[in-house]
Amino acid sequence: MKLYLAGPMTGLSKLNLRAFHEEAARLRAMGYEIANPVEFNVDRNAGWQACMRVDIPELVKCDGVRMLGDWESSPDATLERHIAMKLGMKVEYARQMMV
Template sequence: MRIYVAGPMTGIHEWNFPRFHAETARLRALGHVVIKPAEINPDTTLGWEMCMRADIQQLVTCEAICLLPGFENSKGARLERHIAMELGMQVMYAPEAS
């Protein structure tokens, strides 16, 4: 399955990339193809709107979205979740980091 990982980034240490990387590794180990903003937009100096446009282009190519803890506090992740739900994509939730 092709899965898009979404979660909070802005204002989080290292843009939350370590959590994105960990969830991506977990899902890839299960055999999924994983798309994540940390790979789409590695340049953290780009503006939010530019990053979201690139992210959404990739999101719509997926069958599912996996939401990281704290997604509800992220304007971008909430938007990605809304789009995924409206498109009938499967919505899954990443486990809390241990």
């Protein structure tokens, strides 16, 4: 199963990269294939539209979405969840705090 990671980044210390990397590593160790936006959006200065133009095509290639902690505070993660749900994809919720 391939999961897309969605969670808050904008305005957080170091874009919350640690939480994304840790969840990706944990899920990969369990045998999941992971689409981690921090791995394919490498230009940290790219604008929102540029990032979402990369993220959304990657999202729709997945079987489901894994929502990181505090996803509700992120308009981006909320949008990604909405897309996944409308497409009938599985949505899972991580029980982790932001770092």
